[in-house]
Amino acid sequence: MYKNILLLLFVSLLFFAGCTSSEIQTGEDAINVSLLQKYIFFLASDSLMGRDTPSPGLDTAAIFIAEEFKNDGLKPINSSYFQRVKMGKIKLGSNNHLAATINDKKINYKIKTDFTPFEMTGNKEVNAPVVFVGYGIDAPKFNYNDYAGIDVKGKVVFVLRHEPEEDNPESIFDGKKATHYSSVDKKVEIAIEKGAVGVMVIQDPLNHSMLNPRGFPWPSLSKLIPEDALPLSLDFNEREKIPVVQVGADVAADLFGSVEKLKEIQSSIDKDLKPASFEFKNVLISLKTETEFLDQSAKNVVGLLEGSDPELKEEVLVIGAHYDHVGVMKKHRDDEDYIFNGADDNASGTSCLLSVAAALSKMDTKPKRSILFIAFCGEEKGLFGSKYYVENPLIPLENTVAMLNLDMTGRNSIDSLFIEAADVSPELKEINEKENEAVGFTLLYSSNIGSGRSDHANFIKKGIPALFYFSGMHPDYHKVSDNPDKINYPKAVKVAKLVLRTAWQIANDNKKYSLIKK
Amino acid sequence: MKNLLKIATLSAIVLLTAFPAAAQSYKIKYNFETDKSYLYDYTMTNKMTQEVMGNEMKFDSELNAIIRMQKQGDTESGNSILITSLDSATVKTSSPMGDTTMVMTDMLGKRIKLEISPLGKIVTREVLDSVEASLMNAQFNRETISLPEMSENEIKPGESWTVDKVDSVETAGGVFINTSKNVYTLVGKESYKNYECLKITSVSELTIEGNASMQGFDFVAEGTGKATGTIYFDNEKGLLKEMVQNMELQFNLAGTGQQNIIIPITQEMTNTYTLK
Structure with missing residues (x-):
């Protein structure tokens, strides 16, 4: 009897592991170069005029992201995929x-x-x-x-x-x-x-x-x-x-x-x-x-993947990426490119975020904890979208267990990836490192901890552990030459897969993670 | 009565000894020797404060440099042709981001050719070895020592003269115009480091205005400032021995484009030039 119970338990574990493994495989398979290209080529197209905050181009991007969230089965919050970020001059x-x-x-x-x-x-x-x-x-x-x-x-x-x-x-x-x-x-x-x-x-x-x-x-x-x-x-x-x-x-x-x-x-x-x-x-x-x-408000775009566990679904992992960029060059020659398309900054991170949402929608099993996807506006103006969110959270911050931030994730060598804020978020670092074994990046840890370089900083200020995925600086940063043709798509795919795997682990965990205050 | 007489006599002696010195007038002018190099120790301490949304960030820096001035010859009109350059330059900075020390090797030996009148007025300026003009180093396409301009007239102690200067500096696709109204006052003769020197003080009012554009970021700057200075001038040799200037400049930097910003900046500088 005891042997039978052990056998049953072993088989169950194998089944569960196999299910989890195949689940994550299903998700990973959904993330590919053509999906990333579809997102990046749209978000970084000239028609969006550099996605300045606020601008009609940014509004168009917001509608696109919201549509994708909806198609992926993410739920709106308070009946809306948008959070109005009140800002102005x-x-x-x-x-x-x-x-x-x-x-x-x-x-x-x-x-x-x-x-x-x-x-x-x-x-x-x-x-x-x-x-x-x-x-x-x-x-x-x-x-x-x-x-x-x-x-x-x-x-x-x-x-x-x-x-x-x-x-x-x-x-x-x-x-x-x-x-x-x-x-x-x-x-x-x-x-x-x-x-x-x-x-x-x-x-x-x-x-x-x-x-x-x-x-x-x-x-x-x-x-x-x-x-x-x-x-x-x-x-x-x-x-x-x-x-x-x-x-x-x-x-x-x-x-x-x-x-x-x-x-x-x-x-x-x-x-x-x-x-x-x-x-x-x-x-x-x-x-x-x-x-x-003078009101010049813009929108964060939000989509919620509700958790499957009756209790843990109240807890939430935030995955964020800013979708704004810096607009257009006002003074320019007629024959000169004047649109800052921001393909890497941050159409790439936004596209990875959309890819992770799409991947999760393809998976039959839903994570235990909820995952809140947020595309932030106003990052280039001073991390405004994320600052507004943490001051006006749609889900209480005390229920937010972690934040993963994607900002500039499509350039430089396919072999390596910067992970920032890992030194203040040790458990997240450990999970991410473990999941990376299947993805294969050489992870580079910057000493520029949790500082104000991107949206994760506002979550860290509120005591929420976070990781920041960043593929590194390049000569096209904040230049009109930051275009979709410069993106390393296979690398962006790898980043999205790593984020998917790490998010999956966090969202199926029941632990609270620490934040080291420095 | 006798005491009163004594006091009156003493006072008269004091006045008599003081008066000849006060009465003496000076024609102050530069007299550089051809082919001779003049080296100045130059120290600039700079406290800069930037304000963003009511919060201040302080940046302190200290530049230590050796300025070389070499006279090449004279023009037909009697002006001096001087080549100025930096022999060494080290900057120490302290800011909320950390402290650093930089040796500014890119700036060393970059020559500026100046035609200077005997009164110290710059007649022409030619950049022989240019430094790439950016916001940071535009000033290095200028002479790093600005000689005080002397009066056209003979000057007695206590007398003043005024020099108005306008200088335009091209940088980052724009032009910044600096103006100054400088009032110099001859204090008198003083012994300075075993040299008989004329001591001159200065009070200046400064303005800065300009605009530039970099990578779609267009910005303007406007501001005003005040400066005071003390100069020791060896009039027998026609050489500036030492000059100390204290300057406070308040200006606003406003940008449009990738960012819309208005940053009030305060700079408090002390420049010290000492002839080696």
Whole structure:
């Protein structure tokens, strides 16, 4: 009996292994050069005009990818294959003013001459007392707090740029290097936490001679900067916004009596590293800033392969690739190629992703965990699509066990492949290495761990282990010559097969993977 | 009463000894010797800060170089023909990406031919060995020492003269125009490293404007700056002994094309030239 049970178990195991082996073989067989060519030649065709974010060409690519997801039996999420990624340009509005009433005397200041809003400013008007809070830093790790013993709730704060002892190699603020407390963004974050309703920033006069109110160089206030140079930015309500302006020497002189007086105060803060914060007496600030958001949203394309295990299907593996590129060259000769087709960057990764989806659709057995395929937009603008996704996940991030990112997977030698972020994702590295035994790449591990080079970085920032598949740099990178004829299709096939095998293992696993924080 | 007289006499003596020096005027001009090479130790420390979405990135660098200036001869109008080049150049950089040291071998020995008036004004400039113009090294197609321009008139201590300069630098398919308004003031005569030198201070206002295009990335730059300097000039030999300039430049780089970006950049530089 016992022998029979053992035999049965052995046969079952053989059957299961054979089934798994043949399943993965079925999937691998579905990935071939002609499939990759079909995808890459379409995505990198001139008709898509370089797939800039946003652009009609990108929209066409999104529809194509969504159709493929649908054909492969992937499910939409919330009835849609698209996730709208809210992004746009922030333009300076026309209603901005700054005035100070000092001892009942009102002084109106001029934009650009006396004050300039920063790009993170809010659309608000405030009328409030003003408090000088030194460098505007509260840094418990450095035992330094400009806000100690002073109430700024409902008030405007006046802060110096940078941090104490800026040029002192022995400064507690990391010597001469700037810590994140030095940035205006961090000062504003702290001011909001403390309840301030507005921020006036001035260049620290002790270390810098130019005290002009620089703020953000808005095209509308500039002689040369064109309006279309305004960068795209994501629109998700990360935090409250309040008016934030940089002010010039005249404003400082009106408030402090003279710039020299402000220098003296700064000097004493630097010397003692003690706060010298105070509320200005008989001073009221009237501050209004206005920006306009020009919507230029684009779409992530999503498709879900639901897991087969009743419990594990709640967990998800994300396989991602960005499908955008950098558009067209505006200034060019008539006879010159001007379209950045981005065949390798990243029609190749997107096509590998589509191939893996297609392969899984051909397999009879579905993985236990779910697999979410995401084609990201806006990667070239600053990893926007993936950043938006991790801030607005369609499946809770706590259920996301891993992320595999494909970016530039079709060039260079067929023998080798770069795997990045492996050093922070040790179990994923192990699985990938094991699966690679059947695929045969020489895997190259870059020391450029999980950094901000591609979309996986945003998942790593959220604590999700990831691997980044990358075939290496080449002379056509971000050039009009990155065309489909330069792609090493057999290599792209191998990459897709490796990703399929690794994804299959992860999706049939029940383990949680670690992420090493560096 | 006697004390008051003493004080008055003493004051008069002090004034008398000071006055002749103050009253003396100088015709300041360069006097290079033909076939002679002049070597300057050059150090440039540069702190650059870039801002992107409220976050700052700091890049520090230090260039140590030896500048060679050799006089070839004179023109008929009495101007000097000088060949300038770099004998050595090493750059140390420190940035969030890491610290590096580079020996700039590509720049060494690349000659610029200058015709310079006795007052130090550049009359003509010819690049004899060009360096491929890119954003990084466009400046190396320029002389690496900018001699202060002296006054056409005789100058007394305390007096100033103004020099306006316009320079256009071609780089990366575009042109950048730098202007400066420089006010020089003769402080007086001072002993500098055992040489009797004229001490001159300078205050400059700077502007930069321009545009360029690289691989579908079109960009413009605009900015303003301030500089102050101290110069020690050996007027007997007609040689610049030392010049220290502190400069702060705020400019904005805006690009369209593959990326749309606007980056405020601040550069704080100290340039020190010392005759070896």
